[in-house]
């Protein structure tokens with residue numbers, strides 16, 4: 001696994017849910033595997049976890065603003081999309097899933113995902129009643145049909161106190177899917 005990820009450019013998208021803290025663990029495991037990780041946080045994600053955590057883990061700036069480029073002045077979304085060999089969005093909120101399903105490009109993460117030609121893994125995380133909503137299920141089905149790779153969600157304890165489907169997948173299954181995509185075991 002480490003060998004496969006070594007020196008790979010991974011783009012980690014973090015959207016605004018309580019499970020954003022789990023993205024730090026995933027990020028750390030990617031870095032420990034030798035991957036070069038760049039993080040895009042949505043505006044809401046900043047309510048749940050600090051950019052400093054991801055900057056410390058990756059040794060790179062965290063990107064959040066389409067119009068305040070830090071690296072690519074012809075468009076941060078273009079540069080970040082081109083650099084990535086794999087994109088992982090974890091956690092993926094209902095809002096971010098809706099943006100992707102509808103081809104929206106109204107923040108840096110959705111715009112970058114629209115540009116990338118790399119495989120995109122989506123790890124949803126939300127309240128179980130939210131996950132069960134037809135609108136959310138329609139959007140998820142659209143993503144799968146568009147070729148996105150869904151990992152989770154799992155069933156279990158949710159931060160709202162309910163038990164049900166909506167927990168973000170652990171880093172293990174996400175890393176496993178990355179491995180399968182990199183080896184070509186799963187079609188991109």
Ligand SMILES: Cc1cc2nc3c(=O)[nH]c(=O)nc-3n(C[C@H](O)[C@H](O)[C@H](O)COP(=O)(O)O)c2cc1C
Pocket residue numbers: 014015016017018019042043044045092093094095096097125126127
């Ligand atoms: C305490 C709290 C927890 C939340 N947790 C989630 C969540 O787990 N999943 C989700 O889809 N939305 C959650 N939301 C709502 C999102 O933060 C909100 O829809 C936001 O607009 C998502 O934007 P983003 O996708 O751009 O990050 C939560 C909101 C609050 C206040």
